[in-house]
Amino acid sequence: xxxxxxxxxxxxxxxxxxxxxxxxxxxxxxxxxxxxxxxxxxxxxxxxxxxxxxxxxxxxxxxxxxxxxxxxxxxxxxxxxxxxxxxxxxxxxxxxxxxxxxxxxxxxxxxxxxxxxxxxxxxxxxxxxxxxxxxxxxxxxxxxxxxxxxxxxxxxxxxxxxxxxxxxxxxxxxxxxxxxxxxxxxxxxxxxxxxxxxxxxxxxxxxxxxxxxxxxxxxxxxxxxxxxxxxxxxxxxxxxxxxxxxxxxxxxxxxxxxxxxxxxxxxxxxxxxxxxxxxxxxxxxxxxxxxxxxxxxxxxxxxxxxxxxxxxxxxxxxxxxxxxxxxxxxxxxxxxxxxxxxxxxxxxxxxxxxxxxxxxxxxxxxxxxxxxxxxxxxxxxxxxxxxx
Numbered sequence: 479x480x481x482x483x484x485x486x487x488x489x490x491x492x493x494x495x496x497x498x499x500x501x502x503x504x505x506x507x508x509x510x511x512x513x514x515x516x517x518x519x520x521x522x523x524x525x526x527x528x529x530x531x532x533x534x535x536x537x538x539x540x541x542x543x544x545x546x547x548x549x550x551x552x553x554x555x556x557x558x559x560x561x562x563x564x565x566x567x568x569x570x571x572x573x574x575x576x577x578x579x580x581x582x583x584x585x586x587x588x589x590x591x592x593x594x595x596x597x598x599x600x601x602x603x604x605x606x607x608x609x610x611x612x613x614x615x616x617x618x619x620x621x622x623x624x625x626x627x628x629x630x631x632x633x634x635x636x637x638x639x640x641x642x643x644x645x646x647x648x649x650x651x652x653x654x655x656x657x658x659x660x661x662x663x664x665x666x667x668x669x670x671x672x673x674x675x676x677x678x679x680x681x682x683x684x685x686x687x688x689x690x691x692x693x694x695x696x697x698x699x700x701x702x703x704x705x706x707x708x709x710x711x712x713x714x715x716x717x718x719x720x721x722x723x724x725x726x727x728x729x730x731x732x733x734x735x736x737x738x739x740x741x742x743x744x745x746x747x748x749x750x751x752x753x754x755x756x757x758x759x760x761x762x763x764x765x766x767x768x769x770x771x772x773x774x775x776x777x778x779x780x781x782x783x784x785x786x787x788x789x790x791x792x793x794x795x796x797x798x799x800x801x802x803x804x805x806x807x808x809x810x811x812x813x814x815x816x817x818x819x820x821x822x823x824x825x826x827x828x829x830x831x832x833x834x835x836x837x838x839x840x841x842x843x844x845x846x847x848x849x850x851x852x853x854x855x856x857x858x859x860x861x862x863x864x865x866x
Contacts, residue, residue, distance in 0.1 A: 553796025
């Protein structure tokens with residue numbers, strides 16, 4: 479019998495109810511959801527199993543590979559360095575990373591890396607699978623790659639390369655990898671489980687990621703469109719280097735720093751970090767950013783049809799912004815920002831409502847027009863209904 483553990487303030491009972499329905503109606507196997515309101519944890523629920531065989535319970539501290547939900551943490555690290563005066567977002571990337579100037583990229587500013595406008599969503603040269611785990615191989619290949627479009631003229635989702643591009647700038651400026659910086663400057667101080675590079679002592683807490691079931695006969699997914707032409711920028715974005723389907727459940731994947739795609743966290747972890755950003759940059763006396771830095775970070779930089787994803791996306795400087803039909807579209811006028819991840823996870827902050835939200839799941843799903851993934855959005859809708 480399914481049991482939902484944790485606590486939920488009575489005002490947010492509907493969130494717990496929707497979380498239960500995610501298991502009974504929407505396909506969840508193991509998941510957790512966490513909500514902070516003005517720095518106080520008001521929802522903290524978990525349930526199900528951490529493995530496909532359903533032999534391990536999914537606990538409060540179970541961590542999951544959350545794909546692009548990681549990008550919000552990378553953006554936060556960059557803005558912390560910018561606030562300290564160590565990184566200038568409008569300076570050329572080549573000021574910090576001289577090799578990046580090759581192939582006509584000498585004038586690309588750091589801001590365009592963060593807002594997916596640099597024209598570098600994919601590496602042109604074909605790389606072997608093992609290159610994904612080789613930081614120098616990835617950053618060296620990016621440094622030599624010519625942009626796929628005139629930088630700054632449009633935007634396209636830098637699905638994997640975002641983490642190496644921004645992460646290398648962070649490393650050049652600070653000396654620490656983005657995973658180490660996150661641990662030292664963010665998750666350690668605020669006591670949050672969010673890893674880019676899972677340490678060995680946390681490995682046993684990692685859930686098994688369960689691949690999405692195939693779509694029904696005749697249904698098309700976004701992947702059918704993106705991967706139709708293997709040499710297109712969209713296909714190269716996701717397939718170069720290649721990634722076998724079971725890679726995400728290996729120790730090699732968990733241990734590596736692939737900052738655009740392989741963060742591991744719990745709902746508590748991601749909601750805790752965004753709790754600070756939802757209330758001007760501070761939680762429990764620990765300040766990550768100044769309010770003015772957050773305001774600048776969420777000014778829209780890119781919006782409209784995404785050159786890579788071929789659907790509308792909207793970005794500030796590093797953070798994804800709320801958009802109609804998106805996972806944190808919380809109604810007109812909401813200034814929500816954060817990042818979702820492939821498969822269903824999401825973390826975001828709402829600075830006006832002073833709300834932060836985290837949801838992680840080990841059952842990845844792929845949306846289709848006929849069967850959209852409503853797990854996160856049902857929880858988000860219940861949160862905002864409770865706030866009315």
